[in-house]
Amino acid sequence: MSKLIGKAIPRQDAWAKVTGELKYADDFSLPGMLYAKICRSKYPAAKLISIDISKAQSLAGVKAVLTARDVPRNETVTKFGQSTDVRGGFEGLYRVLAEEGKKIRYIGEPIALVAAESEAIAQKAVELIEIEYELLPGVFDPEEAMKPNAYLVGEKESNIVNEFGCINGDIKKGFAESEVIIEDRFEIPFIDHAYLEPEAGISWLDEYGTINIRVCSQVIEHFRDVAEVLNLPHNKVRYIGTMIGGGFGGKEDITVESFIALLTLKTKKPVRLVYTREESLITHCKKHAFIEKYKIGAKKNGKIVALEADYIGNAGAYTYLTPWVGLYATVSATGPYKIPNVKIKTQMVLTNNIYASAFRGFGSNQANIGYESMMDELARKLNMDPLDLRRINCMHTGDALSTTGQIIKTYVALPEAAEKAWAGLGEPEFSKNKNVKIGRGLAMGLMSYGRMTFLRDSSRCYVKLETDGSLIIRSGIPDLGGGQISLLSQIAANELGVPMNKVKAYYTDSMLTPLAGTTTATRQTYMSGNAALKAAKNVRNNILIKAAEVLNVHPDQLDIVSEKVVVKYDQSEYLHLTEAIRACNTAGIELFSEAQFNAPFTAIPDLSNLKGMTFPDFAFGAQAVEVAVDIETGEVKVLKIVSCYDVGKALNPASVEGQMEGGSIQGLGYALSEDFVIKRGIPQSPSFTEYIIPTSVDAPDVKTIMIESASGLGPYGAKGIGEPSFNNIVPAILNAIYDATGVRIKRIPATAERIIRGLKKEYFK
Amino acid sequence: MEDYQIELTVNGEKICSVVQPEQSLLKLLRSKGFTEVKCGCEKGDCGICTVLMNGKTIKSCITLAMQANGKEIFTAKSLEKTKIGRKLQESFVKHGAIQCGFCTTGMLMAAKGYLDKNPVPDKNEIRKAISGILCRCTGYKKIVEAIYDVAEENHKLEGGIHV
Numbered sequence: 001m002s003k004l005i006g007k008a009i010p011r012q013d014a015w016a017k018v019t020g021e022l023k024y025a026d027d028f029s030l031p032g033m034l035y036a037k038i039c040r041s042k043y044p045a046a047k048l049i050s051i052d053i054s055k056a057q058s059l060a061g062v063k064a065v066l067t068a069r070d071v072p073r074n075e076t077v078t079k080f081g082q083s084t085d086v087r088g089g090f091e092g093l094y095r096v097l098a099e100e101g102k103k104i105r106y107i108g109e110p111i112a113l114v115a116a117e118s119e120a121i122a123q124k125a126v127e128l129i130e131i132e133y134e135l136l137p138g139v140f141d142p143e144e145a146m147k148p149n150a151y152l153v154g155e156k157e158s159n160i161v162n163e164f165g166c167i168n169g170d171i172k173k174g175f176a177e178s179e180v181i182i183e184d185r186f187e188i189p190f191i192d193h194a195y196l197e198p199e200a201g202i203s204w205l206d207e208y209g210t211i212n213i214r215v216c217s218q219v220i221e222h223f224r225d226v227a228e229v230l231n232l233p234h235n236k237v238r239y240i241g242t243m244i245g246g247g248f249g250g251k252e253d254i255t256v257e258s259f260i261a262l263l264t265l266k267t268k269k270p271v272r273l274v275y276t277r278e279e280s281l282i283t284h285c286k287k288h289a290f291i292e293k294y295k296i297g298a299k300k301n302g303k304i305v306a307l308e309a310d311y312i313g314n315a316g317a318y319t320y321l322t323p324w325v326g327l328y329a330t331v332s333a334t335g336p337y338k339i340p341n342v343k344i345k346t347q348m349v350l351t352n353n354i355y356a357s358a359f360r361g362f363g364s365n366q367a368n369i370g371y372e373s374m375m376d377e378l379a380r381k382l383n384m385d386p387l388d389l390r391r392i393n394c395m396h397t398g399d400a401l402s403t404t405g406q407i408i409k410t411y412v413a414l415p416e417a418a419e420k421a422w423a424g425l426g427e428p429e430f431s432k433n434k435n436v437k438i439g440r441g442l443a444m445g446l447m448s449y450g451r452m453t454f455l456r457d458s459s460r461c462y463v464k465l466e467t468d469g470s471l472i473i474r475s476g477i478p479d480l481g482g483g484q485i486s487l488l489s490q491i492a493a494n495e496l497g498v499p500m501n502k503v504k505a506y507y508t509d510s511m512l513t514p515l516a517g518t519t520t521a522t523r524q525t526y527m528s529g530n531a532a533l534k535a536a537k538n539v540r541n542n543i544l545i546k547a548a549e550v551l552n553v554h555p556d557q558l559d560i561v562s563e564k565v566v567v568k569y570d571q572s573e574y575l576h577l578t579e580a581i582r583a584c585n586t587a588g589i590e591l592f593s594e595a596q597f598n599a600p601f602t603a604i605p606d607l608s609n610l611k612g613m614t615f616p617d618f619a620f621g622a623q624a625v626e627v628a629v630d631i632e633t634g635e636v637k638v639l640k641i642v643s644c645y646d647v648g649k650a651l652n653p654a655s656v657e658g659q660m661e662g663g664s665i666q667g668l669g670y671a672l673s674e675d676f677v678i679k680r681g682i683p684q685s686p687s688f689t690e691y692i693i694p695t696s697v698d699a700p701d702v703k704t705i706m707i708e709s710a711s712g713l714g715p716y717g718a719k720g721i722g723e724p725s726f727n728n729i730v731p732a733i734l735n736a737i738y739d740a741t742g743v744r745i746k747r748i749p750a751t752a753e754r755i756i757r758g759l760k761k762e763y764f765k
Numbered sequence: 766m767e768d769y770q771i772e773l774t775v776n777g778e779k780i781c782s783v784v785q786p787e788q789s790l791l792k793l794l795r796s797k798g799f800t801e802v803k804c805g806c807e808k809g810d811c812g813i814c815t816v817l818m819n820g821k822t823i824k825s826c827i828t829l830a831m832q833a834n835g836k837e838i839f840t841a842k843s844l845e846k847t848k849i850g851r852k853l854q855e856s857f858v859k860h861g862a863i864q865c866g867f868c869t870t871g872m873l874m875a876a877k878g879y880l881d882k883n884p885v886p887d888k889n890e891i892r893k894a895i896s897g898i899l900c901r902c903t904g905y906k907k908i909v910e911a912i913y914d915v916a917e918e919n920h921k922l923e924g925g926i927h928v
Contacts, residue, residue: 021801
């Protein structure tokens with residue numbers, strides 16, 4: 001009965017984007033609007049002695065200069081849309097502005113806010129603010145920060161934010177039984193989201209004293225957090241989310257909102273703040289840098305018997321989502337492999353670098369880079385085919401994760417995805433240049449979709465049939481560009497037999513649209529998709545019951561197709577949808593529904609030994625890559641990428657492919673060029689001249705293969721694919737480089753310099 | 766420094782403005798309501814502010830407003846007025862070559878500017894032509910395919926190229 005599901009229909013937002021009509025967060029202005037700028041710390045570690053704002057305040061055109069003293073609640077805890085308090089170390093300090101007498105923790109930490117009549121005046125005022133610092137030594141390396149007498153990043157709290165563990169079987173016995181043991185250490189750097197839309201927002205007061213904030217955010221539930229900062233009731237702060245110009249996790253934390261809200265409250269005027277690219281790169285969160293030590297023991301036949309992993313995650317200056325990332329990494333540490341003896345330890349550590357928080361993949365990538373590099377190494381050591389080694393060890397449907405023991409009840413598309421990805425490479429390219437070596441690599445893995453179950457996640461959606469047969473959707477869903485909003489329309493239209501051009505979605509308003517939760521954690525297709533489906537089915541049932549009465553049949557015998565309620569066995573007998581609607585309205589039958597979908601709920605697990613369900617479900621997949629490496633220059637060219645995932649059901653195949661293609665190329669950057677270098681707390685990549693992301697000439701055409709098991713927990717059996725599609729690609733490229741050159745890259749990105757250095761080592765042996 | 770009075774046409778509309786010598790064309794266009802021209806870096810790195818100036822693709826963030834004095838500018842709002850612009854828009858929509866959309870208008874202008882000069886490129890030429898514009902969402906494949914589809918159509922139209 002599926003009419004729209006599974007079809008690559010154009011997104012509802014597509015035309016507004018190609019015509020340039022769509023108004024993003026920085027395209028909006030209001031009469032009398034002021035411009036904000038932020039005065040930020042020049043040092044990564046210091047005590048803030050004093051702030052003198054008098055010169056800035058007296059500059060003509062300056063309307064407000066605020067410091068921490070002006071913030072009603074300057075220190076609260078970080079929340080990310082969860083409506084329950086998790087505690088247990090999962091909530092960190094949210095400090096709006098640096099406070100006198102306390103420590104500055106990173107370069108770019110906000111100290112004072114300015115609102116002025118123009119951007120230039122605001123910038124001038126920022127430069128007139130006089131700040132006295134007492135410089136402190138700071139600590140920049142996480143291994144240094146973990147030492148007992150290390151410099152403390154915060155005031156009193158330990159530099160170690162969280163520790164996670166996972167123990168299964170007997171690790172000592174496992175290694176004793178092993179015939180082959182390999183050990184390695186990997187270093188994974190900070191990277192940046194590099195979305196093209198810098199952070200932006202505008203705030204204003206309405207006639208009832210409500211703070212309105214129009215902003216590009218992945219989490220409109222932050223209205224509560226901003227209300228806490230302002231010391232206002234939650235219902236007096238309203239978020240109006242715009243279509244987002246890319247996020248990838250970087251717009252999951254609060255960005256500009258608290259600043260503009262404070263300035264609006266002070267001046268009673270609209271205030272706009274747009275980050276420059278440099279400000280965006282230097283001051284928004286990064287993907288956690290990791291140091292990973294892996295040890296794997298196996299039998300000569302390839303069967304893995306023991307795995308030990310030790311992770312140190314560099315959290316930077318503040319906690320934000322660090323604990324959650326640590327948990328994701330720990331749960332993912334064994335990958336999709338059945339291993340009887342396991343010991344995982346993860347420590348997340350504060351340093352005086354820019355803070356790390358959410359980034360597509362969220363700890364799972366870092367684990368995936370480690371375990372899939374190790375699998376390749378093990379295959380080489382055993383002289384086995386890397387695919388065969390994975391076949392021997394991979395888990396299947398109904399098996400438990402080797403970390404938490406959570407049983408996977410949906411389809412585990414392994415080794416199927418790996419086999420398909422590998423075969424998808426086809427015939428190898430032939431190198432015409434003797435210095436250019438061709439190599440192939442494979443990696444597979446798993447990643448959760450949906451939030452951690454102890455967050456007790458839910459989503460809501462409203463669906464209404466209008467008297468003229470048009471359809472209204474209301475959802476608080478933020479659209480990152482993945483087509484999140486349009487998908488809800490597609491689902492409701494599918495259930496109610498309405499064409500897409502008669503569906504209008506009203507979206508992302510924290511007060512007027514039902515809260516759909518965050519667009520993070522690959523959760524919207526699963527969570528809000530199910531909420532939309534539930535609401536649409538409620539309306540559909542009411543229509544069918546009334547239409548059945550009119551047509552004198554049983555409701556089960558009816559379907560809604562192309563705006564007609566038809567009798568399934570005889571489609572010549574029907575009621576036009578508008579007639580059915582009229583009949584319902586005449587009888588007072590509800591043609592709207594607001595439905596809530598709840599994920600499975602669990603208690604907070606024992607963090608020292610994570611066990612049982614921590615996620616609703618996982619998506620499985622693999623990527624295969626062919627590279628050409630010039631052994632004279634060290635240059636790597638990725639020739640082919642095949643990405644194969646079980647997507648459950650591709651609700652809109654063009655959107656799913658878009659995620660898989662984009663995820664692969666973002667991963668190509670992670671593997672080969674992206675490195676947010678910070679030297680003694682000083683960022684070295686303040687623009688896209690230094691921070692290099694892939695361009696169209698770096699990116700091969702990604703070949704996508706979608707397995708549709710229909711076993712997922714999302715609507716129609718869909719699984720989430722946004723983050724999983726960014727897994728596997730990095731180790732697949734690294735393994736291909738090894739295949740081509742014999743160089744194992746253990747510190748990404750695999751720059752030409754690192755490859756040449758690796759090759760020289762071989763020469764000099 | 767002195768301010769200057771300049772005159773230019775944007776999408777056929779005459780614009781008179783007083784500008785500062787250091788003001789970028791991007792800032793001028795956005796201040797005049799042409800918000801379809803996006804600001805991504807203001808350093809010429811990302812290319813999403815690309816517009817056509819006298820038929821040439823330029824990055825408006827590293828072009829001074831004064832340099833546009835007496836020139837003819839086209840932004841994405843003009844696309845639907847040309848056959849090839851409309852075809853490109855349709856093709857981007859059809860291929861799902863749009864995700865967040867923040868690079869889209871710049872990408873379309875680069876494609877338009879290039880197809881005006883070379884109406885029948887192959888995919889590699891298209892990749893080179895748009896390599897000055899960053900996209901973080903799509904991995905470029907669908908964008909290249911969308912532009913190639915329009916080019917292919919040109920190819921079939923012996924001499925009768927869309928403009």
